[in-house]
Amino acid sequence: MEKEIDKGSGWTPEQLNEKKRLLEEIEVVEASVSTRNATLTSLRSAISKLEGFLHEGQDANQSIAKKLADLESTLKSKRNQNVK
Numbered sequence: 025m026e027k028e029i030d031k032g033s034g035w036t037p038e039q040l041n042e043k044k045r046l047l048e049e050i051e052v053v054e055a056s057v058s059t060r061n062a063t064l065t066s067l068r069s070a071i072s073k074l075e076g077f078l079h080e081g082q083d084a085n086q087s088i089a090k091k092l093a094d095l096e097s098t099l100k101s102k103r104n105q106n107v108k
Contacts, residue, residue: 035043
């Protein structure tokens with residue numbers, strides 16, 4: 025883009041200053057976008073890990089709930105046997 029801009033002729037000092045300012049602003053914005061993209065990538069990775077932990081926790085809770093239900097069923101069955 026700079027090469028195309030440099031092709032122009034008859035730049036006034038004000039135009040040259042404005043061109044320089046705009047090019048510097050473009051660099052700042054591009055750097056900001058790059059930083060934000062890196063941050064976004066990092067956040068997506070962290071979210072993915074957290075989702076994995078959440079699924080593991082849910083699976084563990086389901087397993088524990090099933091074991092607890094099985095134990096309660098066994099306990100109820102044994103209590104009924106003792107009553108007879």
